[in-house]
Amino acid sequence: MENQSAGKSTKIQRLALIIAPLISLLIILFADLDPENRKVTYTLAIALLMAIWWITEAIPLAVTALLPVALFPLFGVVDGKTISSMYFNHLIFLFIGGFLMAFAMERWNLHRRIALRILLLVGISPGRILLGFMLATSFLSMWMSNTATAMMMVPIALSIILKLEESLGEVNMGKYSIGLLLGIAYSASIGGIATLVGTPPNLSFARIVSIIFPKMTEISFADWFIFAIPVTILLFIAVWLLLYFMYRPKNSWDNIRLYDFKKEYSALGKAKIEEKIVLILFIILAFLWIFRSGFTIQSFEIPGWSKLFKTPSYINDGTVAIFIALLLFIIPSKSKKGERLMNWETANKIPWNIVLLFGGGFALAQGFVDSGLSVWFGEQLAGLANVDPIYLTLANVTMMSFLTELTSNVATTEMILPILAGLSTVIEINPLLLMIPATLAASLAFMLPVATPPNAIIFGTNRIKIKDMVKTGILLNITGIIIATLVMYFWGTIVFDIDVSVFPDWAAVG
Numbered sequence: 001m002e003n004q005s006a007g008k009s010t011k012i013q014r015l016a017l018i019i020a021p022l023i024s025l026l027i028i029l030f031a032d033l034d035p036e037n038r039k040v041t042y043t044l045a046i047a048l049l050m051a052i053w054w055i056t057e058a059i060p061l062a063v064t065a066l067l068p069v070a071l072f073p074l075f076g077v078v079d080g081k082t083i084s085s086m087y088f089n090h091l092i093f094l095f096i097g098g099f100l101m102a103f104a105m106e107r108w109n110l111h112r113r114i115a116l117r118i119l120l121l122v123g124i125s126p127g128r129i130l131l132g133f134m135l136a137t138s139f140l141s142m143w144m145s146n147t148a149t150a151m152m153m154v155p156i157a158l159s160i161i162l163k164l165e166e167s168l169g170e171v172n173m174g175k176y177s178i179g180l181l182l183g184i185a186y187s188a189s190i191g192g193i194a195t196l197v198g199t200p201p202n203l204s205f206a207r208i209v210s211i212i213f214p215k216m217t218e219i220s221f222a223d224w225f226i227f228a229i230p231v232t233i234l235l236f237i238a239v240w241l242l243l244y245f246m247y248r249p250k251n252s253w254d255n256i257r258l259y260d261f262k263k264e265y266s267a268l269g270k271a272k273i274e275e276k277i278v279l280i281l282f283i284i285l286a287f288l289w290i291f292r293s294g295f296t297i298q299s300f301e302i303p304g305w306s307k308l309f310k311t312p313s314y315i316n317d318g319t320v321a322i323f324i325a326l327l328l329f330i331i332p333s334k335s336k337k338g339e340r341l342m343n344w345e346t347a348n349k350i351p352w353n354i355v356l357l358f359g360g361g362f363a364l365a366q367g368f369v370d371s372g373l374s375v376w377f378g379e380q381l382a383g384l385a386n387v388d389p390i391y392l393t394l395a396n397v398t399m400m401s402f403l404t405e406l407t408s409n410v411a412t413t414e415m416i417l418p419i420l421a422g423l424s425t426v427i428e429i430n431p432l433l434l435m436i437p438a439t440l441a442a443s444l445a446f447m448l449p450v451a452t453p454p455n456a457i458i459f460g461t462n463r464i465k466i467k468d469m470v471k472t473g474i475l476l477n478i479t480g481i482i483i484a485t486l487v488m489y490f491w492g493t494i495v496f497d498i499d500v501s502v503f504p505d506w507a508a509v510g
Contacts, residue, residue: 012056013056013057013058014058016052016053016056016058017053017058017059019052020048020049020052020053020056020058021049023045023048023049023052024045024046024048024049025045027041027044027045027048028041028042028045031044031045033373033376034372034376037371037372039075039076039077039370039371039372039373040371040372040373040376042075042076042077042371043072043077043367043368043371043373044373046067046068046071046072046075046077046364046367047364047367047368047373047406049067050064050065050067050068050360050364050406051405051406051448053067054448054449054450054466055448055466055470057466060353061353061357061449061466062352062353062354062356062357062360064360065356065357065358065359065360065361065363065450066356066360067360068083068086068360068363068364068366068367069083069084069087069363072363072367077367077370077371078363078366078367078370078371082366082370083363083366083367086359086362086363086365086366087355087356087359087360087362087363088359089318089362090316090317090318090319091147091317091318091358091362091453092318092355092358092359093318093319093321093322094145094147094148094151094316094317094318094320094321094453095147095151095354095355095358095453095456095457095460096321096322096325096350096355097318097320097321097322097323097324097325098148098151098152098154098155098321098457099151099350099351099460100325100328100342100347100350101155101278101281101282101285101321101324101325101328102154102155102158103342103346103347103349103350104278104281104328104341104342104346105155105159105278105282106155106158106159107341107342107346108272108274108275108278108341109268109272109275110271110275110278110279110282111155111156111158111159111162112159112162112163112268113265113268113271113275114156114159115156115159115160115162115163116163116261116264116265116268117265118132118156118160119160119163119258119261120258120261120262120265123258124253124258124261125253126176126244126248126249126253127244127248129160129180130179130180130183130240130243130244131240133153133156133157133160133180133183133184133187134183134184134186134187134236134239134240135187136153137149137150137153137183137184137187137188137191138187138188138190138191138194138232138236139191140152140153140191140290141187141188141189141191141192141198141199142191142192142194142195142198142232143195143198143290144289144290145289145317146188146189146191146192146198146199146452146453146454147188147317147453147454147457148289148317148321149188149191149454150184150185150188150453150454150457150458151321151457152285152286152289153184153188154181154184154457154458154461157180157181157184158461160180161173161177161180161181161463164176165177167261168249168253172249172251172253173249174247174248174249174250174251175246175247175468176247176248176249177463178247178463178464178468179243179244179246179247179248180247181458181461181463181464182243182247182458182464182468182469182472183239183240183243184454184458185446185452185454185455185457185458186239186243186446186454186476187236187239188452188454189443189444189445189446189452189454190231190232190235190236190239190443190480191232191236192443193228193231193232193235193440193443194225194228194229194231194232195221195224195225195228196219196221196224196225199409199442199443200409200410200413201409201410201413201439201442201443202224202439204410204413204414204417204439205413205417205435205436205439206219206224208414208417208418208421208435209417209421209431209432209435212418212421212431213421213431213506213507215505215506216504216506216507217506219496223495223496226495227436227487227491227492227495227496228440230487230491231440231483231484231487234483234487235476235479235480235483238476238479238480238483239476242472242475242476242479243472246472272335273334273335274333274334274335274341277331277341278328278341281324281327281328284324285320285321285324288305288320288324289317289320289321291304291305292304292305292306292315292316292317292320293306293312294306294307325342327341328340328341328342329341329342329343329347351460351461351462354449354456354459354460357449357450357456357459358450358453358456360450361406361449361450361451361456364406364450365406365412368406368412368415369414369415375415375419377399377403377416379419380399386427389429389433389489389500390485390489392429392433392434393433393434393437393485393488393489394481394485396420396434396437396438396441397437397438397440397441397444397481397484397485398441398481399441400412400416400437400438400441400442400444401441401444401445401477401480401481402477403416404441404442404444404445404451404452405445405447405448405450405451405477406448406450406451409442409443409445409452410442412442413438413439413442416438417435417438417439420434420435420438421434421435424507425507425508428503429500429503430498430499430500430502430503430504430507431507432492432496432498433488433489433492433493433498433500436488436492436496437484437485437488437492440484440488441480441481441484444476444477444480444481444484445473445477446469446472446473446474446476446477446480447469447470447473447474447477448466448469448470448473449466449469451473455469
C-alpha cells in the first residue's frame, strides 16, 4: 500500500513538473490582466508556478523558493538586488536564533526536564496536552510577536514529543506529533487576532483607517478586543476539535502512567549548571521578546525596555534572538572542559532549507507589491457593487485568506485596505464592513509553510509534510472564512454601531 502511495506521489510530482510551467507560460502568452502593466500577469504566472510546485513538492521546496531570484529580474518585476535581499531579514534571524536556543536545550538535556514537568502538570492524555499548548500559545500571541511565540513553544513541544516517543514508541504515537506542532502554529495566528497589538495587520488597519477616514470615531483597544475575542474563541475551538480528531493516536495510551513520569523526573536528579544557565537564558529571551515594545491599552501604558536605548525602533525580535544565541557560544561549560554551551557542530543542524523557504515567501510578497498584483486582486471586488453586504464580505474574506497563503500578510493588508476603503466609498457601503474582515482574513492562512512565520517554524522541525499542512489548513481556511464573515456581520455591526443599509457621514468624500 505504501509503495503504491509513493508511486502515485511521484507521478503527481512528475506531472506538476511539466504542467505547472505550461500553465504559467499560457498565462504569460495569452492572458493580459492589466494591459497597462504586464508585470501583474508575469507575477501571477510565477506565483502559480511556485504554488503548484510547493504543494506537490515537484522539486525540493527550498529550490522552488529560489525561483523569484531568477524569474522576477528576468521578467522585469523586481530587480535582482532587491529580491535577493528578501532572503535575509530580521524574521529569518529570529528563526535562526530561536532554533539555536532549542538546540542548546536539547544538548544539555533541559528539554527532557521541561517535558516531564509539563506532563506532570497538564496530564498525559492527547487532548489535554494539545489543549495546554494551544492555550499557552494563543494567550502569549495576543501580546507578543506570533513568530516569537511559536519559536518559544516549539522546542518545548519537541521535548514532549521526544519523551512520549521514547515511552510509547513512534507507532503508538502515530501522527499525534503533527497535530501538536500544527496546534502551536495555528494558535499563534488565531491568538494574535484578539488584540490590536497581537499581529501587524491589526495595527496596519488601525493606522490606515484613521488616515483615510479622520472623522471616524477611533477604534480603541477595548473595542477591537470585544469584537475580535469571539473570533479567536470560535477558531480556537474549531482548531482544537479538528486537530484532535484528525491526529489523535489510534491506540489509547493505557500503558503509561503519571507515576512512571514522576519516577523518571526524580531519576534526573539535580540540574547541571549548564541546564540552569540555558534555562535562565531561555527565560530572559522570553521576557525580552514579550516586553520589548511595551503595551498601550487605552490611557494605560507599560513602556518597553527598548525605549532605554537611543534608537528603540532599530531593535526587533531578531536582534534579541541573535544576542541571546551569541551568549550561548560565549559562556563556557563547566562539565566539558574547553567547550561552550553551544558549538557549531550542534548549530549546523539549523534547517537551512526552511530558511530559504522562508525567504522565498518574502520575495514572492515583494513581487506582489512591486508588480501591482495585490492591487489588481483588490480591484476585482469592484464588480460586486450591487451584491448583498454579507456576500461581499464573504468574497472579500475568501480573497484575502487565500491571497495571504502566498504573500506577506502585512504587505497584503497594507496594499488591500486602501483599495477596499476606496471601493466602499464608490459603492456607498460602510468601509468597516470590508476593511475589518479583510484584516481578520490576513491571519487566516493555514495551508502553506510560507503563509505565516509560525507555519514555517513548525515546518522547520522536519516532522511535518506539506500535504499534512495543506489537508488540515484548507479545512481551517474555510472554517475561518465562515467565522470571520458571520461574526463581522452579526456581532461586529453591534460593537462598531454599523447599519448595513446606511453609508456613514464620516466616510463621505469631502
